[in-house]
Amino acid sequence: MNGTLCGDSLACNGQDVCMSGVCAPGTALDCNDSNACTTDSCVEPGSCAHMGVADCCNVDGDCDDGDLCTADTCSGPGGTCGASPITDCCVSDVDCVFANLGTTETCNLTTNRCERGAVSNCCVSDADCGDANVCT
Numbered sequence: 720m721n722g723t724l725c726g727d728s729l730a731c732n733g734q735d736v737c738m739s740g741v742c743a744p745g746t747a748l749d750c751n752d753s754n755a756c757t758t759d760s761c762v763e764p765g766s767c768a769h770m771g772v773a774d775c776c777n778v779d780g781d782c783d784d785g786d787l788c789t790a791d792t793c794s795g796p797g798g799t800c801g802a803s804p805i806t807d808c809c810v811s812d813v814d815c816v817f818a819n820l821g822t823t824e825t826c827n828l829t830t831n832r833c834e835r836g837a838v839s840n841c842c843v844s845d846a847d848c849g850d851a852n853v854c855t
């Protein structure tokens with residue numbers, strides 16, 4: 720009889736109803752989680768699965784390349800991550816090399832910023848020094 724419930728024992732295609740002697744599928748289970756970074760599907764016996772899409776991001780917070788010296792950004796919902804270098808960022812003194820003979824360069828590990836300090840008794844040209852050798 721039309722309109723009576725019947726069943727194909729599949730919950731994902733909705734509650735089946737008898738129509739003209741045939742068991743017709745009802746409204747399928749909606750598994751959309753509105754997250755552009757998941758692939759949504761119905762898994763019998765009627766539950767939803769949301770599998771993450773590799774390298775996908777929705778907001779900047781989803782992106783972290785593990786490098787303290789890059790600014791990580793997301794291109795937008797369902798997008799990809801990108802990273803750009805942070806000027807004067809460091810993780811060790813080796814990262815702080817400047818072409819100025821009159822300064823020392825060190826990495827402040829609290830701020831991850833290069834800091835410059837003056838070398839005591841240093842001159843910047845041979846003529847400025849008593850022994851004609853720069854910074855000796």
